[in-house]
Amino acid sequence: MPVERMMPTPEAADLIDLVREIAARDLAPVAAGHEAAGTFPRDTFRLLGKAGLLGLVGPERHGGGGQPYEVYLQVLEEIATAWMSVAVGVSVHTLSCYPLVAYGTETQRRQWLPAMLGGDLLGAYSLSEAQSGSDAASLRTRAERQADGGYRVTGTKAWVTHGGQADFYTLFARTAPGQRGISCFLVPAGAPGLAAARPEEKMGLTASTTAQLHLDGVPVPAERLVGAEGEGFPIAMSALDAGRLGIAACATGLAQAALDAAVAYAHEREQFGRPVASFQGLSFMFADMAAAVASARATYLDAARRMDRGLPVTREAAIAKLVCTDGAMRVTTDAVQALGGYGYTKDFPVERYMREAKVTQIFEGTNQIQRIVISRALAAGAAR
Structure with a gap:
């Protein structure tokens, strides 16, 4: 509904x-x-x-x-x-x-x-690398300044959503040593030396292409540097606050779909002469699922309203991402359980929902990383 x-x-x-x-x-x-x-x-x-x-x-x-x-x-x-x-x-x-x-x-x-x-161009966000997924500050892709003021970018990006399908890549590369040596570039997909690898074979979100991105001396004009040179890390972290809220909302929608499918099935399926939805074991499960979805929605909306008012949201975005994606994993798993054997088959969508929910706990920073972000914010607040 x-x-x-x-x-x-x-x-x-x-x-x-x-x-x-x-x-x-x-x-x-x-x-x-x-x-x-x-x-x-x-x-x-x-x-x-x-x-x-x-x-x-x-x-x-x-x-x-x-x-x-x-x-x-x-x-x-x-x-x-x-x-x-x-x-x-x-x-x-x-x-x-x-x-x-x-x-x-x-x-x-x-x-x-x-x-x-306007939607004429589809984008991809290229921060992660094979050895620096959660440790974004240690990325190795290099952008070397050229005599004409532009750059040549060399390296490999990993876990790029829309890799090979995007029209442009918002890409982060190292222009100097250290965390302050990372810069942000807007790289067109047709740039010479840029190529996507074979898409990853994933357990879910199979219609969403994820691939490595190889850059072999890709020329990037100076006007495609976004922000100042060396400002890339704070740009990336600021963007991730917004991205985590996006995934929180997506996870909430997925959980809502799982809840709707489970409740609809339970009102149609009869056992012992009555719909299985009338049994307390299932009705209480559905109540817990509904509470989890509503709580997730309230959490991401609170963070969104703070963001719209220009308030800091790093902690709130991490909380929303954690609460919404962990909730989606629980709700989709319970939806499979509610359908019994049918939930484990591809005749019903809930098994796909459960597979899709898993990755929400991983991308845009694993939920272990979100706990680090939240605990550091608490420690910083206690120190003031």
Whole structure:
């Protein structure tokens, strides 16, 4: 059943209605087929771009929707309820645009943001490497300054969502030693020397391409440096706050889909002459699942509202990512249990939901990393 939402404006309420219509008509009917075949739904992203859903939080003067995170994240949740791979893709694209929106020059924004926010170009965020996934400050990809003022980038990026499918990569490379020696670049997919490896074979989100990205002396003009040289690490960390909220919203939508599927099945399935939903063992399980989904939604919305007010959200984003993704794992696992043997088959979507939930506890910083972020914030607050 549709979630009852209290949107901040009539415009936002209309936007949610539009998203629900697109999700029901264009996403949900084809999601299972794409996931089974492992095919990347590029046309779906074009459709969402034309509907204005790939640039919701971008500035209106550059083709974005000018929406607050409170609205954008609820849009993401609605998309995830219909098709998790696409919702994650929208989140990753928004994350890829964030550095240019927040740190780019006005000239850069005018030149590149309209196509990015309008959906003509699909983005990828390239921070992680095979040896430095959680330890982003130790990345090894190098960007060497050239005589013409540009750079040549050499190295390998790992776990790149949309790797090989994206039109541009927001990429972080080392320009000097140390944490302050990392810089951010906007690299077009067609740049010479850039190539994506064979996509990873994953247990879930199989319609979302994940691949390594190889860079062999890729030329990057100076005007594609985002922010100042050496400012890349704080840019990356700031972007990840927003990205973690995106994944929190996606995980909440996935959990809502699992809850809806389990409750619908339990009201149709009869045992001992009555629907299994009437048995206390299942009804209490559903109550716990519903409480977990509602708690997750409240947690990410609280962080979103803080972000919209310009308040620090590093701790709150980590809490939201932790609470929402751990909750999604529990809810989807319980949904499989609620369907019994059928839950373990591919005749019903809940087994896919459970496989998809697992990765939400891993990307945008594992949940162990989120606990470190939260505990450090607590320690810092106690020291003041």
